[in-house]
Amino acid sequence: MASKGKERTPLSTHLLAGGAAGFAEACVCHPLDTIKVRMQLSNRRSSSPRSKAAIAKGVQKALPPKSFVGVGAQIVRKEGFGALYKGLGAVVLGIVPKMAIRFSSFELFKSWMADKNGNVDMMKIFLAGLGAGTTEAIAVVTPMDVIKIRLQAQRHSLMDPLDVPKYRNAPHAAYTIIREEGFGALYKGVALTALRQATNQAANFTAYHYFKNVCLKLQGLDELPSYQHLLLGGISGAMGPLSNAPIDTIKTRIQKSPGLPGQSGWSRFMQISQEIIRNEGYGAFYKGLTPRVLRVAPGQAITFMVYERVKSWIDIFNGKAKAASIS
8 A cells, every 4th residue: 555645744844743742752651661671671580599409509599570560669669750760861852853863764765765646655664664763773862772771770769869870860971971981882782773773663654654544545534633643653653662672672781881892792792692591581582571562652652643743733834824925
């Protein structure tokens, strides 16, 4: 099924609509992302073996993993409710360019592949999504993720003024990382981030546009109501996390801490992967999947709904302004 071409929307419209959508999504869904990161970084092992034989052998008993509700409750109890919003500053600072790049680059790649009537099929939408995800990962998402994860990984209490964290806020975290590890540290895991974002946006845009076209055709509408954008965005948003959870878990652990001097990205990737398999089992690659789906799916629902609504308002305003200038 093809996506029908329309008059080209200015990039400024994508900037404003995408920025508004991203800001709304970040404020609503960030606590779930914090819980997801804590679950991915956890390595629950008991230091109190039950038997003397276990002590002699140095065996540690694996503790059952906590649910995302349990992890969230633990964060609030030990660190305060505000701890769920650790790293939000880094997200908000990056969300406008991230969304601007995502939507504008998607439309740009799509326009390059469109036929003379401006139509594109689902395969071209998939490829445009791959390009958009890769572009946003390199331009914005990777350094933003490194800063966000460092802030979220800090286990300090916001209720205790004497419990001073290493990273005080997003700008301070960026400054400290660059000073101690070099500017390149902000791009740790860039390949995995690009792979994650590319697969996310390819699945996301393809599913969203497919279902949107079906709904428009079945209802004979030119524009869907907001609640349908919300539902379709939620469905499409769940596709990415289900397909690339292991990539996201490895990426999170790589970005959490400095690597060894001279260690290549591939060797770091293999080291982290082998450590996860050896110490925690294959299931650990899917740690945090539930909160990630619960965070990404409603996040994309909010993003697409707000984006489509703000974009339509801007189009209406621009149309009225154009009509007024002509008259």
